[in-house]
Amino acid sequence: MSEATLSPKRGWDSERAPVLLTCRLLFPKSESGRLFCFPAPGMKPRRGRRLKENTMIELLEAPTVVDFVEKEEGRHVVYTFQGRTFRLDKEKARARIAGKRVINGLKSAELNVLPLKYHEAYRIYKQMKANHWEPDVIDMTKDCATWNSNKLNARERWIIEMGVGYFSAAEGIVGDSVLHVIEDNLTAAELKHASLRQIAEESIHMDSLLHIIGSLNIDLDEVTAKFQDIPSIQKKNAYITRHMPELKMGIDLTQTANKQKFAKALFGITQVMEGTQFYALFAMILSLHRQNKMTGIGQMFQYTLRDESNHIALGRYILTQLIEENPDIWTPEFRSELVEFMREGIELEKEFVLDCLPEDSVGMTQKDFLDYVDYNADRRLESLGLPRLSTVKANPFLWLDEVIFLKKEKNFFETRVTEYQTSGSVKNTNEDDLI
Numbered sequence: 001m002s003e004a005t006l007s008p009k010r011g012w013d014s015e016r017a018p019v020l021l022t023c024r025l026l027f028p029k030s031e032s033g034r035l036f037c038f039p040a041p042g043m044k045p046r047r048g049r050r051l052k053e054n055t056m057i058e059l060l061e062a063p064t065v066v067d068f069v070e071k072e073e074g075r076h077v078v079y080t081f082q083g084r085t086f087r088l089d090k091e092k093a094r095a096r097i098a099g100k101r102v103i104n105g106l107k108s109a110e111l112n113v114l115p116l117k118y119h120e121a122y123r124i125y126k127q128m129k130a131n132h133w134e135p136d137v138i139d140m141t142k143d144c145a146t147w148n149s150n151k152l153n154a155r156e157r158w159i160i161e162m163g164v165g166y167f168s169a170a171e172g173i174v175g176d177s178v179l180h181v182i183e184d185n186l187t188a189a190e191l192k193h194a195s196l197r198q199i200a201e202e203s204i205h206m207d208s209l210l211h212i213i214g215s216l217n218i219d220l221d222e223v224t225a226k227f228q229d230i231p232s233i234q235k236k237n238a239y240i241t242r243h244m245p246e247l248k249m250g251i252d253l254t255q256t257a258n259k260q261k262f263a264k265a266l267f268g269i270t271q272v273m274e275g276t277q278f279y280a281l282f283a284m285i286l287s288l289h290r291q292n293k294m295t296g297i298g299q300m301f302q303y304t305l306r307d308e309s310n311h312i313a314l315g316r317y318i319l320t321q322l323i324e325e326n327p328d329i330w331t332p333e334f335r336s337e338l339v340e341f342m343r344e345g346i347e348l349e350k351e352f353v354l355d356c357l358p359e360d361s362v363g364m365t366q367k368d369f370l371d372y373v374d375y376n377a378d379r380r381l382e383s384l385g386l387p388r389l390s391t392v393k394a395n396p397f398l399w400l401d402e403v404i405f406l407k408k409e410k411n412f413f414e415t416r417v418t419e420y421q422t423s424g425s426v427k428n429t430n431e432d433d434l435i
Contacts, residue, residue, distance in 0.1 A: 068080070068081040068116065068119060069081065070115075072090060073087075075089065075090050075091070076088060076089060076090055077089075077090045077093050077094075077115070079114060079115060079116075081116075086114055088114060088115060093114075093115045096115060097115050097117050100117040100118075100187075100188045100189075101187055101188060101325055102186060102187070102188060102191060102318060102321050102322040102325055102326075103185055103186065103187055103253045103259070103262065103322065103326075104187065104253055104254060105187035105188055106187065107187050108189070111189050111192060111193055111196075112189055113189045113190040113193055116190055117188060117190070118188055118190045118191055118317075118321060120317050121188075121190050121191050121193075121194045121314060121317060121318065122190045122193070122194065124194055124310055124313055124314045124317065125190070125193055125194040125197050127310055128194070128197045128198070128201060128307065128310045129197065131303070131306055131307060131310070133204070133303045134204070135204065135207050135208035135210075135211040135300055136207075136211060138208075138211065138296050138299055138300055139296055140211070140212070140215035140216075140296040140297075141296075142295055142296060143212075143215065143216065143294050143295065143296040143297055144215055144216060146293060146294060147160075147216045147294070151293065152293060152294075153361075155357070155358075155359070155361045156288060156293065156361070158356070159281075159284045159285060159288065159356060159357070160285070160288075160294060160297065161218075161223060161226070161227075162227070162281060162355075162356045163281055163284075163285050163297070163301070164209060164212055164213060164218060164223055165223045165224060165226060165227030165233075166227060166233055166281060166352075167205070167209060167281075168206075168209050168220075168223075168224060169224075169227075169233070169237060170237070170273070170278070171202050171205045171206050171209070172202075172206065173237060173240065173241060173273075174202055174269060174273065174274060174311075175199055175202035175203065175206070177241070177244055177265070177269050178195055178198055178199050178202065178269065179199050180244075180247075180248045181244055181247045181248060181262075181265050181269070182195055182265070182266055182269065182318075183195040183196060183199065184248075184250075185247070185253060185262055186318070191318055194314055195314070195318075198310075198311050198314060201307045201311070204307075205304050205307070208300045208304065211300070212297055212300070215296075230355060231351075232348065232351040232352040232354075232355045233352065233355075235348050235351070236277060236348045236349070236352055239344060239345065239348055240268055240269070240272065240273050240277075240345075243261055243264065243265060243268075244265065246261070247261060247262060247265055256326075256328045256329065259322075259326055259328070259329050260329050260334050260337075262322075263319060263322055263323070263329050263334075264334075264337070264338065264341065266315055266318060266319050266322070267315075267319060267338055267341070267384075268341065268345075269315065270311055270312055270314070270315020270316065270319075271312065271315060271316065271319075271342075271380040271384070272341065272342055272345040272377075272380070273345075274308050274311050274312055274315070275308075275312040275315075275376060275379075275380045276342070276345060276346065276349060276373065276376045276377045276380055277345060277348075277349045277352075278305075278308055279305075279372060279373070279376050280349065280352075280353045280356070280369045280372055280373055281352075281353075281356055282301055282304070282305045282308075283369065283372060283397050283400060284356060284357065284364060284369065285297060285298060285301045286298055286301055286302060286305075286400065287363050287364050287397075289301070289302070290363070290399065291363060312380070316380075316383055316384065319384065320384070335386060338384075338386060339381065339386055339387060339389065342377055342380070342381060342386075342389065343389055345377070346373055346374065346377050346389065349373050350370050350373055353366070353369045353370060353373060354366065356369075357369060368396040368397070369396075371392045371396045372395070372396050372397060374389070374390035374392040375390075375392045375394070375395055375396065377389060377390070378390055378392065
């Protein structure tokens, strides 16, 4: 089977369950061009409208990000996408599709993604590539002048130092875990392809921190030493890496318990760490950016957070496909284990938030950031069909959508406009379209 995606439109509550509606085309594609659609896990219809499983609907408009067509020609199957045509032996193509799995599938040294099975992963890869950016082109002149003046108070300087100190370690943890825990264990080429792109982006994020450190003339050893001793950071890092060593050594992923360890690691890195524990500190730095303070750093964190949105979407997609192929993973006990894992992550993140913002500041209150932690955690849980842990219903920082997802990234204070999203990429206008 092949796969296409639709953004949830009329009748779907994307705020409560921000997940893409997944549709599968029958192989070979029917002449009617109709799609058999399956509501994605956790997605709930609005105003009483329901789609039963296998409901056949006609597309009124083509999906905006999928241009994949397949058709049979004798003993061949012809794939056309991105303006290119690929002709494959039909029997071999079907055998390769049948052998593709998230884990425990056919292994090959080649990263040949055809024939595509996991279309959404390839779409996210293309989106990540379209969002490519380079830290060195960000102008830090204004930031340097602000940093070396008295325009920042002690709390604001502390937030910047926290951002540099924490993410210097955190980005390394994510990159190492995606490489040695996630990508190493994936067997489908398109999933490995997208994960390798994520690893490359983690390197860009590390490079952006070096750009900040070099521009502001910060003593890296001093900053690193300062933040290594903060208990909330120590506990966060120990919590997320708790089970990583065992997975790095290689375990038998045919056993249910080990598959659950892999699923939990995937959930922990992409939904808890990147999806929940990064956001509050990002919001603090972007709040300064919004006040026309440290706008170069704000711009870099803006692009980084947009990258993280793709990482979250990719991690969730891989996890849902893993569960679909291995239903023995998704026991009530394991679902409860993930919820409790998120609960612990929330508690540690709230402790960290209070270390970052010991008291309220201009445009920033502790309550808003603590609510933001709950809000993001609930979104990650709901997107997987897991129960909420808080009563926070609204995003306390609605302005973040505008900051992160403008196609033309512009400093709001009349600095130059920088086009960092290439033509033909998805035009994100709202965070929930992607996350």
